Amino acid sequence: MNTSTTPITTKPDGSTSPAARALADTWTITLRDLQHWRHMLGTRIFNWVWPIILMTLFLGLMGGALGYALGGSYLNFVMPGVLAMTVFLGLEGTMAAVSQDSSRGVTDRFRSLPMSGIAVVGGRCIADLLDSLVSLTVVFGAGLIFGWRPDTTGAEALAVLGLLLLLRVAMLWTGIFVGLKAPTPESLGPINMLVWPILFFSSVFVDTATMPRWLGTIADANPLSATATTVRELLGAPMTGGETWFAEHASTFAVVWPGLLIAIFLPLAVSTYRHLRS
Amino acid sequence: MQDIETAISLEGVQKSYGGAKGTLVLDNLDLQVARGSVHGMLGPNGAGKTTAVRIMTTLLAPDAGRVVVAGADAVHESGRVRSRIGLVGQYAAVDEALSGRQNLVMFARLNRYRPASATRRADELLERFGLGEAADRQVKTYSGGMRRRVDLAAGLVTAPDVLFVDEPTTGLDPGVRQDVWTAIRELVREGTTVLLTTQYLEEADQLADRISMLGRGRVVAEGSPSQLKATVGDDWLEVTPESEADWPLFRQKLSKWSSGEVSLVDGVIRVPLANRSSSMIGATAALHEATLPVRDLALRTPSLDEVFVQISGQTALETHHHITPETAGKDTK
Numbered sequence: 001m002n003t004s005t006t007p008i009t010t011k012p013d014g015s016t017s018p019a020a021r022a023l024a025d026t027w028t029i030t031l032r033d034l035q036h037w038r039h040m041l042g043t044r045i046f047n048w049v050w051p052i053i054l055m056t057l058f059l060g061l062m063g064g065a066l067g068y069a070l071g072g073s074y075l076n077f078v079m080p081g082v083l084a085m086t087v088f089l090g091l092e093g094t095m096a097a098v099s100q101d102s103s104r105g106v107t108d109r110f111r112s113l114p115m116s117g118i119a120v121v122g123g124r125c126i127a128d129l130l131d132s133l134v135s136l137t138v139v140f141g142a143g144l145i146f147g148w149r150p151d152t153t154g155a156e157a158l159a160v161l162g163l164l165l166l167l168r169v170a171m172l173w174t175g176i177f178v179g180l181k182a183p184t185p186e187s188l189g190p191i192n193m194l195v196w197p198i199l200f201f202s203s204v205f206v207d208t209a210t211m212p213r214w215l216g217t218i219a220d221a222n223p224l225s226a227t228a229t230t231v232r233e234l235l236g237a238p239m240t241g242g243e244t245w246f247a248e249h250a251s252t253f254a255v256v257w258p259g260l261l262i263a264i265f266l267p268l269a270v271s272t273y274r275h276l277r278s
Numbered sequence: 279m280q281d282i283e284t285a286i287s288l289e290g291v292q293k294s295y296g297g298a299k300g301t302l303v304l305d306n307l308d309l310q311v312a313r314g315s316v317h318g319m320l321g322p323n324g325a326g327k328t329t330a331v332r333i334m335t336t337l338l339a340p341d342a343g344r345v346v347v348a349g350a351d352a353v354h355e356s357g358r359v360r361s362r363i364g365l366v367g368q369y370a371a372v373d374e375a376l377s378g379r380q381n382l383v384m385f386a387r388l389n390r391y392r393p394a395s396a397t398r399r400a401d402e403l404l405e406r407f408g409l410g411e412a413a414d415r416q417v418k419t420y421s422g423g424m425r426r427r428v429d430l431a432a433g434l435v436t437a438p439d440v441l442f443v444d445e446p447t448t449g450l451d452p453g454v455r456q457d458v459w460t461a462i463r464e465l466v467r468e469g470t471t472v473l474l475t476t477q478y479l480e481e482a483d484q485l486a487d488r489i490s491m492l493g494r495g496r497v498v499a500e501g502s503p504s505q506l507k508a509t510v511g512d513d514w515l516e517v518t519p520e521s522e523a524d525w526p527l528f529r530q531k532l533s534k535w536s537s538g539e540v541s542l543v544d545g546v547i548r549v550p551l552a553n554r555s556s557s558m559i560g561a562t563a564a565l566h567e568a569t570l571p572v573r574d575l576a577l578r579t580p581s582l583d584e585v586f587v588q589i590s591g592q593t594a595l596e597t598h599h600h601i602t603p604e605t606a607g608k609d610t611k
Contacts, residue, residue: 010391010395010398010399010402011395012389012390012391012395012436013390013391013392013395014387014390014391014392014395015390016390021390024387025387025388028384028387028388031384032373032376032380032384035375035376035380036375036376039375039376039416040375104371104374105368105370105371106370106371106372106373108337108365108370108371109365109370109371109372109385109432110388111336111337112335112336112337112360112363112365112370113360113385113388113389114357114358114360114361114388114389114390115388115389119388
């Protein structure tokens with residue numbers, strides 16, 4: 001190690017305006033999260049392909065029976081659900097990344113720096129939204145290859161993208177809060193298990209009308225169902241069930257549920273970040 | 279009072295976890311660290327070292343008390359404190375998934391360097407800490423010594439006024455340990471104040487100008503390493519007899535030269551000496567005259583270990599009182 005006198009030569013020279021700092025710092029953190037993609041490309045690619053694996057599984061297992069019951073193609077029915085599932089599963093990635101940073105002391109390093117307070121969560125948001133965009137593109141492309149032909153207009157497609165990203169943002173803040181609260185990444189295990197019943201008791205893979213009445217109602221009330229059903233409508237997929245009050249107002253709930261989750265978890269996450277690990 | 283020669287000042291700092299009736303972790307902690315010095319903070323687990331450092335580094339807010347670091351209030355001017363401090367060790371980590379260079383460029387960017395200057399700054403640090411060859415490898419592939427040097431470099435991106443260092447050489451080879459110590463001494467020569475927390479007494483002994491011993495959330499002893507050693511007591515002679523059966527004879531011959539009680543522990547006789555050399559000559563001459571067979575003979579000076587053991591032993595017994603009021607608290611300067 002060269003410990004001879006090397007005085008500081010390069011000094012901080014960036015802007016001191018808070019707004020410029022917030023932008024620059026958020027970009028720095030986004031870039032850092034994107035650098036992780038390159039270093040862990042295998043994991044990333046698996047995460048992008050995972051929804052397709054699940055979709056193929058259900059297509060093979062239930063495509064025949066369910067397609068018959070729907071009176072149409074199961075692929076057309078399931079694809080919008082898979083898009084909703086894709087953004088929903090982003091929750092796991094957000095929780096894992098946030099809890100890893102905070103348990104390993106990286107978050108503390110950021111908090112000890114004279115950087116913008118919103119940059120750490122802001123950078124996480126941007127990187128995870130980019131990740132979900134890649135994921136959605138992969139799923140959408142795979143659907144087209146499988147023979148899916150959505151019946152939609154440009155405006156409807158934009159609305160679909162908006163609703164999916166809204167659900168992703170809700171999952172982001174939920175994930176940031178849970179990730180900050182988790183003492184170790186391992187302790188997220190039980191919460192990751194919870195993801196599956198939420199996924200299966202929804203309209204993602206099956207018609208909720210085929211469930212027992214009480215279960216169907218719970219499934220229709222699931223935020224994931226609201227988004228899946230609304231996306232289904234907008235993409236011209238065969239419609240199902242829709243007997244319960246929740247299902248009839250799916251498009252309202254596709255905005256209300258994520259909005260509610262953001263309203264709850266955004267302030268919680270921000271305040272937890274400020275008073276981390278007391 | 280706060281003055282320009284004080285780098286860190288804690289007055290009556292209180293902190294408990296889990297609300298008002300929770301566990302009291304810092305109990306009226308006072309600490310003054312002079313600018314340009316290395317201050318060691320020692321204490322057993324649970325003494326409050328980490329909590330104290332987290333408060334000084336703005337990661338945690340105290341319940342009560344005043345904390346001034348590098349001339350700024352750690353609670354109300356946390357931004358100013360953050361631009362003047364560096365953290366090394368368990369308090370803050372580097373990103374193991376990134377390369378050494380990516381880490382340093384990122385930290386420089388977050389320390390308000392423009393992209394080009396951040397790259398230049400990272401290169402300066404990589405060269406200074408001998409990390410040039412490993413610069414583009416992921417930190418998780420680094421050896422222990424390299425890891426520590428990246429840690430140090432990350433804490434030094436902006437030549438901090440005050441550097442907080444935690445156990446900088448735990449688990450390192452002796453040679454690398456010397457390197458890290460040299461780097462820290464170098465910083466101090468350039469004017470950085472270092473607050474060092476460690477379990478390694480040798481490390482504190484080597485580096486620190488002053489040492490505060492923490493127990494139950496307050497300073498139980500404070501002074502220079504030699505002052506602290508002096509509080510434990512005299513040097514002593516260690517005599518290992520060939521046969522423990524001779525112990526009564528040894529005691530009889532040696533007690534004349536001892537300044538305290540002669541004791542036998544695990545086959546080794548311990549003889550406290552008030553008057554180092556003359557007592558030793560007398561004691562060994564007495565053993566020689568009596569032709570008592572001796573397997574080994576050594577002269578020992580108390581290490582900080584003894585101070586540590588003695589003070590933590592006392593704090594374990596006493597709950598509320600200062601052990602050495604004359605060395606703790608106000609008269610630290």
